[in-house]
Amino acid sequence: xxxxxxxxxxxxxxxxxxxxxxxxxxxxxxxxxxxxxxxxxxxxxxxxxxxxxxxxxxxxxxxxxxxxxxxxxxxxxxxxxxxxxxxx
Amino acid sequence: xxxxxxxxxxxxxxxxxxxxxxxxxxxxxxxxxxxxxxxxxxxxxxxxxxxxxxxxxxxxxxxxxxxxxxxxxxxxxxxxxxxxxxxxxxxxxxxxxxxxxxxxxxxxxxxxxxxxxxxxxxxxxxxxxxxxxxxxxxxxxxxxxxxxxxxxxxxxxxxxxxxxxxxxxxxxxxxxxxxxxxxxxxxxxxxxxxxxxxxxxxxxxxxxxxxxxxxxxxxxxxxxxxxxxxxxxxxxxxxxxxxxxx
Numbered sequence: 001x002x003x004x005x006x007x008x009x010x011x012x013x014x015x016x017x018x019x020x021x022x023x024x025x026x027x028x029x030x031x032x033x034x035x036x037x038x039x040x041x042x043x044x045x046x047x048x049x050x051x052x053x054x055x056x057x058x059x060x061x062x063x064x065x066x067x068x069x070x071x072x073x074x075x076x077x078x079x080x081x082x083x084x085x086x087x088x
Numbered sequence: 089x090x091x092x093x094x095x096x097x098x099x100x101x102x103x104x105x106x107x108x109x110x111x112x113x114x115x116x117x118x119x120x121x122x123x124x125x126x127x128x129x130x131x132x133x134x135x136x137x138x139x140x141x142x143x144x145x146x147x148x149x150x151x152x153x154x155x156x157x158x159x160x161x162x163x164x165x166x167x168x169x170x171x172x173x174x175x176x177x178x179x180x181x182x183x184x185x186x187x188x189x190x191x192x193x194x195x196x197x198x199x200x201x202x203x204x205x206x207x208x209x210x211x212x213x214x215x216x217x218x219x220x221x222x223x224x225x226x227x228x229x230x231x232x233x234x235x236x237x238x239x240x241x242x243x244x245x246x247x248x249x250x251x252x253x254x255x256x257x258x259x260x261x262x263x264x265x266x267x268x269x270x271x272x273x274x275x276x277x278x279x280x281x282x283x284x285x286x287x288x289x290x291x292x293x294x295x296x297x298x299x300x301x302x303x304x305x306x307x308x309x310x311x312x313x314x315x316x317x318x319x320x321x322x323x324x325x326x327x328x329x330x331x332x333x334x
Contacts, residue, residue, distance in 0.1 A: 020118050023229065030222055031118035034125050 001050035002028040004035075006042040012087060014046050022047075089202070090144035091164060091259035092271055094154070095307055096193075097137030098165035099255075101155055102315075103186060104130030105322050106169060107179070115176055122222060126183060129215040136208045143204070156326040160316055161309035164259060168251040168306075170315045177230050177237065178244035184223035185248065185285070189255050190216040192280050196272035205270065224288070231292040242294060249297045254306025256281070 001021055005014035017036045022028035028047040037045065056064055068074070107127035114120025138151040168186065173179040194216060197209035230241040256278035265271045289296050305311070325332060 021116060022118065024225075026225055027229070030225060031122060034122040035118055038121070038125060 002032070002047040003050050003053055004032040005046040005048070006032075006036055007044035007046075008041060009087075010043055014044065017041075019050060020047075089261070089265055089270060090141060092262060092265060093137055093141045093144055093205075095164040095166075095259055097134050097141055097154065098163045099169055099186075100130045100134035100137060101322075102163070102165045102318060103169040104128070104134060105318055106173060107183070109173060110179065123179070123183075126219050126222070129212075129219065133208070133212045133215070136211070140204050140208065152326065156323050160311055160319060163311070163315070163319075164307050164309060166251070166254040166257070166306040167303055167312050167315075168248070168255055170312055170318055171248070171251055172314055174244070174247070175240055176226075177240040178247060180223050180226045180230070181241065181244045181248055183219060184227055185252055186255070187216050187220035187223055188284055188288075189277075189281055191220055192277055192284070193272065196277070199269075200271065201269040227288075227292055227294075231294055245294060246297055250299075250301060250303050251306075253278070253302025254304075257304075257307040259307050 001019055004017045004020055006017040007014045017032075020028060020031045020035055022031045025047065029045060032045050032047050033042075036042065104127045107123055107130065110120065111124045111127070112120065114123055134155065135151060138154045141154055142149060142151060168182065171182070173182070191213070194209040194213040197205055198213060200206045200209065227241065230237040232238075256274045258274050262271065262274060266273045286296060303312075
């Protein structure tokens, strides 16, 4: 199993698109191309063996995520973003 | 020129139609989509070539008339694209033989003196490069896999080989077209194709058949016994409900 990450435009980050099966890395890349970019979704693909994904699943969710709940000041909402800056 | 355009169009149409038989039955979901993508590319190429054919024939026939309403003997495709898919090794081998051919063909046609031919070739070349890459990947897997996969692939080579020569059979006016720089010389194309296949086979550890006898009749409207059945499938809707659209 492989996790597929697609970059929609040059300069943007690769986003998780889904999971595919394939016997080799080469085949995984081709299968990802055929399954996830057949409607012009991508300019670049990463495939990563699913077994190497380390997940927070099963950990203590409250300890992991709740402490961020009341720290709104971490959001950089007080800045003006210039009009010409795209993709922020 | 019109017969040459038709031979390219018919190759792509029948190749696409045959491959589409795998739709929903592929070995696993991802590969099912991969193969039907290839089939769709072929139908797209057929569509482009038929559009061009309507210009060359200029007899009032539409793209659909060419694709759906001719009889068996009017199709100029090579027999290779019409023979059954059989198992996945044979299907992939056909895609590989055909993709190597189309890649060489389009690499030549992108320099054609005809602007329309050139434009279609430029667009199609990108597609067939991927077909070749994908088929090659599978051939490496089959050839380097288990005894079973290698045996099946080698059997497919024995089954398919005698149909490969027909890809390079010529329609009547080809010599003149070569001289006008409209199309490549099919004999030269065959030499290039065979050399490429021989090199690849050595890399993959596969044997080319010693018997080099080739089936005759491709490009002349002579078909294998399987062809009528494809046309029946392909033309059913148009024959049953003439002029139907959706």
